[in-house]
Amino acid sequence: MSTRVYDLAHSRTGDKGNTSNISVICYDEKNWDFLKEHLTEAVVMKAFAHIAQGPVKRYEIRNLKAFNFVIERALGGGVTISLAQDIHGKSLCNVMLAIELPSVGNEQKQ
């Protein structure tokens, strides 16, 4: 059984120019270390490879049991010139939530 990011965390997307930032916030802080180990920049880049050119930078915000992923070149050239429907990429957090990780073990799930 794999674990989805969705099972452990909630998320919101923000935008600046051609850059998307996606928060990953643990429901339970005990899963923060698991996500730190498994939800790496490489894993996220792979999940967004068909959407963004990257690179991906991960910032740790331990105090808020959260991470902030900053994904470059993710918004079709930038909000103001993008041909996308979702020019801000507001829906991109759902790609993050669908990422599958190794099993966290049921006792740790929220």
Next chain:
Amino acid sequence: MSRKQSVRIGAGAGTSDDRMTPALELAERGEIDYLVFECLAERTVARENQSRTKDANKGYSPSLHERAQMVLPTCIKKGIRIVSNMGAANPVGGAKAMRMEAKNLGLGDVPIAVVLGDDVSEIVRTMPQLTLMENGEPLESILPTFASANAYLGADLVAKALDTGAPIVLTGRVADPSLFVGPMMHEFGWSYDDYAKLAQGTAAGHLLECTASVTGGCFGWPGVKDVPDLANNGYPFADVTPDGKIVLGKTPGTGGRLDVMTCTEQLIYEMHDPKAYITPDCVLDITGISLTETGKDRVEVKGAVARPRTDTYKVVVGYTAGYIGEGEVSYGGIDAVARARWAAEIVKERLKRRGFTYEDFRVDLIGMSSLHGEPNGRPEPYEVRLRMAGRTTDKKAAHAVGFEVRAMHMHGPGGAGGACEPRVRDVLAVKSVLLPRHLVKTQLVVEGSL
């Protein structure tokens, strides 16, 4: 001057298109001292600059009239002071329009303090060597279709405007959190170098600047993150004390929720390095922040710190970048996706034969791949809506996209339905530069008599 021991600052808009009535409910029932309307997206000022070019009286946020009519009677009666960037590209024009609204509402002569100086068009035009933050190219590369340049001004100017005593402050481009920090500086006499307090104020401003996004909007998810009475969600406020204590709340008797989860999502929203959120006032570090629920729909914010502000202002430069043309048509049932893909190839072929070229072109299958692209192995839906869009400097080429998509009714694969009219919109793009602060000359004027 006697100072209050606590001040309550409410958020009345987080974008020009934000919902209206929650702001009135906040004014009526929130017991607020200030109501802040943040109404400028990145390119809004550029857009309004074009409005002002056509009509010298325009150029402020068009939503100003409706917002003024809605809240002015309550705010004036209760002594709630209004701070807003609805001045956009013409803050003086906006102030005149708002004063006229007040007069028409029978509220008399309402003076308005106006912050000027964010328009740095004349300065940056003479500095083509400035570097665009987005791509490292010189500003010169976008000057041929230049539309506007506005610096994100800070809370110091908002505070000075409030110091005049005017019940309303209107600005052009001011950083979103700064609109909230200004009232705190004004009320408590915070020094512009007191970074401990500016940090707390900036964190509060950032949490408030998107209104309902901290009270359950942009948040709910059935069964996982339920939001009570979301249809009736209320706008937030912050209670601030002179020592920088911050407790958030929302309008009593409204739906939505305000708790650690909603605040955490909003705190990280639009942030890059959480140790370096740069505003005109400070460089905020949120990594030490703790959020504590002190009651129902009450959250205390502690632990924000900040480094000194940078010696530059961020400037958003607007420029025109041609047109985007688009069209849509639907396919359903057996082989819906195959027919939609075939239609897309036919449209592209016809555009090519007509000699049109595009700087960027996009094909979406709505219902399948329009939001998150198309990885391998995604199942086919029952129906899809084909959407095609192209960007070009040729308006005819832009129109042709929607024209040829609509023609799929009669000239494409079988069973196409529901094409939309061809759509063409002009593109107003933005990029950013950093401008040394000392080059920016700000000014404070008061419309009306104090």
